[in-house]
Amino acid sequence: MFSTTTTAITLPPDARNRCFTLVDCNNFYASCERVFDPKLKKQPVIVLSNNDGCIVARSEEAKALGIGMGEPFFRCRDIIEKHGIHVFSSNYTLYGNMSERVMNTLTQFTLEMEIYSIDEAFLDLSGCDHLDKHGDLTEYARTIRATVRQWTGIPVSIGIGRTKTLAKVANRLAKKSARAMGVLNLVDSPYMDKALERVCIADVWGIGRRSVKKLKEKGVTNARQLRDIDDRLIRKQMGIVGLRLVYELRGISCLSLETCPPPRKGIMSSRSFGRKVESPEELKEAVTAYVTKAAVKLREQNLAAQVLTVFLTTNPYSRDDGQYSNSIVLHLPTAINNTVELIRYAVQGIERIFKKGFRYKKAGVMLDELIPAGQIQTTLFDRGNAGRNKKLTEVIDMVNDIMGSGTLKYAAQGSAQPWSGKCKNLSPRYTTNWKELLTVSAD
DNA sequence: TCTGGGGTCCTAGGACCC
DNA sequence: TCTGGGGTCCTAGGACCC
Secondary structure: OOOOOOOOOOOOOOOOOOOEEEEEEOOHHHHHHHHOOHHHOOOOEEEEOHHHOEEEEEOHHHHHOOOOOOOEHHHHHHHHHHHOOEEEOOOHHHHHHHHHHHHHHHOOOOOOEEEEEOOEEEEEOHHHHHHHHHOHHHHHHHHHHHHHHHHHOOOEEEEEEOOHHHHHHHHHHHHHOOOOOOEEEOOOOOOHHHHHHOOEHHHOOOOOHHHHHHHHHOOOOEHHHHHOOOHHHHHHHHHHHHHHHHHHHOOOOOOOOOOOOOOOOEEEEEEEEEEEEOOHHHHHHHHHHHHHHHHHHHHHOOEEEEEEEEEEEEOOOOOOOOOOEEEEEEEEEEEEOOHHHHHHHHHHHHHHHOOOOOOEEEEEEEEEEEEEHHHOOOOOOOOOHHHHHHHHHHHHHHHHHHHOOOOOOOHHHOOOOOOOOOOOOOOOOOOOOHHHOOOOOOO
């Protein structure tokens, strides 16, 4: 029996001579909060996930106190009170806008950039690496760092390497090492082995919990050992993804820069409830609100959905209540992107999977099989409803765009929304809402 | 009492076909 | 002991990311 353990990676001719720079904001959400409140400087700060559930960002001071990433908030209550840690609900409007500012700043420094996440971007400086013999590339990165700090108030770390994965490694070390002062360049570095030895495999980009376990069983614990692993072994343990990762650690670029984001494959919108929900009416309200949000995103990208999935679930952590979760996949008769019709189907979906007698914790919708909105075909029996719904949706979009999202709502979303999530410690939307601008008092 | 949300890619296995 | 073999397509689930 043959198995495909041979290398199956085709490489571009310049795969060994690339140069990637990763700019990563430090403790991004916590840093955003700090920009607008100087009192938070040098103070422990944490930011919570939606519904004030988990801790998703920590300032260095909070990390030093032992607060872990992703820890449930309620389990840290004691330590938070004891040390007077500043707690924020997540303010995605603010973080999104701050992210835009950081990314706009970065475009000053390169023509080729991939916005990888809300707080990270890869810059292609392949054309610049000849400068490096004179140390200029590192200097260039220092200029980038200082500029972002000055223009946005956000501290960043910068890692440079021959591959994206090595840029990630360099970035991690830049953050950890005080001597690096936020910038580390690993391009053709004589210290490469030492650098890789300092990074444990769990911290390598693309190595998750499962792979850590497998690799440790093979005696591989740090990034240098992983780089030097046998090709067939890694192929067997981690498939093509693992092999690619190892190549990247060797300085052979397998992951290219994605300068324009590929079209979305699906759009999801879901939320945990602030309290348990039992009535079908409230579930319908919630799902209506979620699908409305998803539909706005859909239209922003000029897409229409052919498949709508609706799901609901009780609290999987709860031991006392009965457990039930279900989902339904609705193949729509034609691609849709107007909110009115999507709400109708979403509500139908909930009606079909709802079961009485359970205390629900979460529900959501997914839009899939997206096609360009221009390709929407109307059905034979459509008598103008689609046209009316389209116009209505357009008007609502326009008003919400000008007056702020949520100005006009569909009645089915409900107005009190007793199911909505907790966010007790929300900071103002300093940069996007006139009523919430930072005020400076004279006294 | 209280445990996020939104994505991507890959693989194994089943269905089906000739 | 001994089922045919080989291909494609689809889907569910795993693993990972921030």
